[in-house]
Amino acid sequence: MDRNQAWAARAAEALTPNYRQHPVALVRGEGVRVWDVEGRAYLDFLGGVAVSALGHCHPAAVEALTRQARTLWHVSNHYFIPRQIELAEALLAVTPFARRAFFCNSGAEANEVMLKLARKFFADQGHPERHEIVSATGSFHGRTLFTVTVGGQEKYQHGFEPLVPGVRHVPFGDVAALEAALDHRTAAFVVEPIQGEAGVVVPPAGYLRAARELTRRAGALLCLDEVQTGVGRTGRMWAHQGEGIAPDLLASAKGLGAGFPIGALLATEEVGAHLTPGSHGTTFGGNPLACAVALAVLAELRGGLLERAHQVAGHLLARLEALRSTGRVVRIRGQGLLLAVVLQGCEAAAVADAARERGLLVNPIGGDVLRLAPPLTLAPAEADEAVALLEAALLAAPARQGATPA
Ligand SMILES: *Cc1c(COP(=O)(O)O)cnc(C)c1O
Numbered sequence: 055m056d057r058n059q060a061w062a063a064r065a066a067e068a069l070t071p072n073y074r075q076h077p078v079a080l081v082r083g084e085g086v087r088v089w090d091v092e093g094r095a096y097l098d099f100l101g102g103v104a105v106s107a108l109g110h111c112h113p114a115a116v117e118a119l120t121r122q123a124r125t126l127w128h129v130s131n132h133y134f135i136p137r138q139i140e141l142a143e144a145l146l147a148v149t150p151f152a153r154r155a156f157f158c159n160s161g162a163e164a165n166e167v168m169l170k171l172a173r174k175f176f177a178d179q180g181h182p183e184r185h186e187i188v189s190a191t192g193s194f195h196g197r198t199l200f201t202v203t204v205g206g207q208e209k210y211q212h213g214f215e216p217l218v219p220g221v222r223h224v225p226f227g228d229v230a231a232l233e234a235a236l237d238h239r240t241a242a243f244v245v246e247p248i249q250g251e252a253g254v255v256v257p258p259a260g261y262l263r264a265a266r267e268l269t270r271r272a273g274a275l276l277c278l279d280e281v282q283t284g285v286g287r288t289g290r291m292w293a294h295q296g297e298g299i300a301p302d303l304l305a306s307a308k309g310l311g312a313g314f315p316i317g318a319l320l321a322t323e324e325v326g327a328h329l330t331p332g333s334h335g336t337t338f339g340g341n342p343l344a345c346a347v348a349l350a351v352l353a354e355l356r357g358g359l360l361e362r363a364h365q366v367a368g369h370l371l372a373r374l375e376a377l378r379s380t381g382r383v384v385r386i387r388g389q390g391l392l393l394a395v396v397l398q399g400c401e402a403a404a405v406a407d408a409a410r411e412r413g414l415l416v417n418p419i420g421g422d423v424l425r426l427a428p429p430l431t432l433a434p435a436e437a438d439e440a441v442a443l444l445e446a447a448l449l450a451a452p453a454r455q456g457a458t459p460a
Contacts, residue, residue: 056092057079057091057092058077058078058079058090058091058092059077061079061091062075062077062079076407076410078090078094078096078410079091080096082110083098083106083109083110083111084109084110084111085109085110085111085112085429085431085436086098086109086110086428086429086431086432086433086436087110088110088415094413095413096410096413096414096415097413097414097415097428097436097439097440097443098110098415098428098429099414099415099416099426099427099428099440100415100416100417100425100426100427101427101428101429102313103282103308103417103427104250104282104287104308104309104392104427105308105309105311105312105313106309106312106313106429107285107286107287107309107312107351107429107430107431108312108350108351108354108359108429108430108431109429109431109432110313110429112312112350112354112431114350114353114354115312115313115314115347115350115351117350118346118347118349118350119314119343119346119347119350121346122137122342122343122346122347123343125342126342127341127342127343128338128341128342128343129342130337131335131336131337131339131340135340135341135342135345137342137345137346137349138157138340138341138342138345140345140349141155141157141340141345141348141349141352142154142155142157144349144352145306145318145320145352146320148291148352148355148356149291149292149304149320150300151300151301151302151304151320151322152304152320152321152322152326153321153322153323153326154320154321154322154323154326154327154329155318155319155320155321156318156319156321156326156329156334156339156340157316157317157318157319157336157339157340157344157345158316158317158318158319158336158339158340159315159316159317159336159338159339159344160196160307160315160317161195161196161279161281161282161305161307161308161317162195162196162197162198162201162317163196163198163307163317163336163339164281164305164306164307164317164318164319165195165196165198165200165201165204165244165279165281165305166196166198166200166201167319167329167334168244168277168279168303168304168305168319169187169200169201169204169242169244169277170200170334171303171319171321171325171326171328171329171334172187172241172242172244172275172277172303172325173185173187173241174328174329174333175241175275175325175328176241178328178330183238183239184238184239184240184241184273184274185220185239185241186220186221186222186239186240186241187204187220187221187222187240187241187242187244188221188222188223188224188232188235188236188240188242188243188244188274189204189205189206189221189222189223189224189243189244189245190206190223190224190225190226190227190244190245190246190249191206191223191224191225191226192206192207192226192249192252192255193205193206193207193226193244193245193246193249193252193279194207194210194246194249194250194251194252195244195246195279195281196281197210199214199217199218200218202214202217203217203218203221204218204221204244206223206226207252222235226245226249226252226255226257227257227258227261229261229264229265229268232264232265232268233268236268236269236271236272236274237272238272238273240269240272240273240274241274241275242269242274242275242276242277242302242303243265243268243269243274243275243276243277244277244278244279245262245265245276245277245278245279246278246279246280246281246282246283247262247278247280247283247288247292247293247294247297248282248283248288248293248388248389248392250282250283250392250425250427251282251419252419253394253419253420253423253425254387254388254392254393254394254419254423254425255387255394256387256388256389260297262294262297262299263297263298263299266299266300266301275301275302275303275325276299276301276302276303277301277302277303277304277305278292278294278301278303278304278305279305280292280293280294280304280305280306281305281306281307281308281317282308282392282427283389283392284304284306284308284309284310285306285308285309285310285351285355286309286355286359286360286363286390286430287308287309287390287391287392287427287430288388288389288390288391288392289360289363289364289367289389289390289391290360290390291355291360292304293389296389302321302322302324302325303319303320303321303322303325304319304320304321305317305318305319306318306319306320309351309430310348310351311344311347311348311351312347312348312350312351313347314343314344314347314348315344316340316344316345316347316348317339355430359430359431360430362430362431363390363391363430363431363432364390366391366432366433366434366437367389367390367391367393369434369437370391370393370426370428370432370437370440370441371386371393373437373438373441374386374393374395374426374441374444376441377395377441377444377445377448380445380448380449381398381399382397382398382399382400382405382448382449382451383395383396383397383398383448384396384397384398388426391426391427391428391429391430391432392425392426392427393425393426393427394419394423394424394425394426395416395423395424395426395444396422396423397422397423397424397448398422399453399454400448400451400452400453400454401418401421401422401451401452401454402418402419402420402421402422402423402424403418403421404451404452405418405424405444405447405448405451406418406424406447407451408446408447408448408450408451409443409444409447411447412443412446412447413443414440414443414444414447416444424444428440
């Protein structure tokens, strides 16, 4: 038994069994690489689920965190926290629609306050009947009860009923269905610009613009879940900026802390003002350590990382497109460094296993999708190395039962 298996055995005895974990115990990281307890290196193309924007142990993030750790860790929101105010200012400076920021600790919490605030905005104006949340099938918004209700996936709701009332779903990408669902009872339409957990599903062009126009006409709010697509992941600060629209509320997390837990809600002045004194809060949210790291992330993005990530994404996409010659890749979809390789004739899980055995971590979704979300600091040579490993894995994976050979 190697030490990876030894950790797996201890996990089986000590942890709740909710995660399906791969048999590697990771103990160290640097840049795009992580190492397991046996000293084996892997190119990390899952990036902690689109989190490790700066790669592992980036010097600027380490410096920001350790300097803050020597100065002040936590005081609570009973007092002003200068790092938190600086982070709010830095985020608002790159988010033209927003005038107010609220900080929490995760994506689910950012969505939770976004949904709560959408309801309160109308309740405060004497319209409690306007409380309905419309969201898209296949969406993922987190694992609190409100966010699993709003997320369009029944498998995450099973056993946790009764769910939160006043939530309805429309097919993702379907403008007519959205139009039909919005009325005087709708508080908000909540949507991901690209559905990440569903397998990097990109809606038809113009969908976000239509959603903006339809919610405006119905008098409802447009709430964007940019937990996965934000902070440079798709080549822009926020994915919605590519559509030239402005939402009313936006939820961020994942890449914002590049691995240090933090979430944020960004709001217009009009809506943000309704998060009135005492109406919402969190003990840890906006804590000095998290804000110091997020400030370092934004400084890196401003300092050229956004442009470099955009360039390397183009390079990676071209190399991945060439994998169609294996006969096992149907197409590549996604944007920036949030990509999906759509497979045929083999199981995504088998390809991911074969890739891991060769030193590449990728994320199988469903039967035929591999999600790639490498650090934004990825170098072209590392992209080439990963694609070569993926090609070998594709060719090594067994043919799917009943599939015609590639
Ligand atoms: C990951 C994710 C969440 C949940 O974030 P947590 O930090 O796990 O709570 C919500 N929405 C989207 C789009 C996500 O990708």
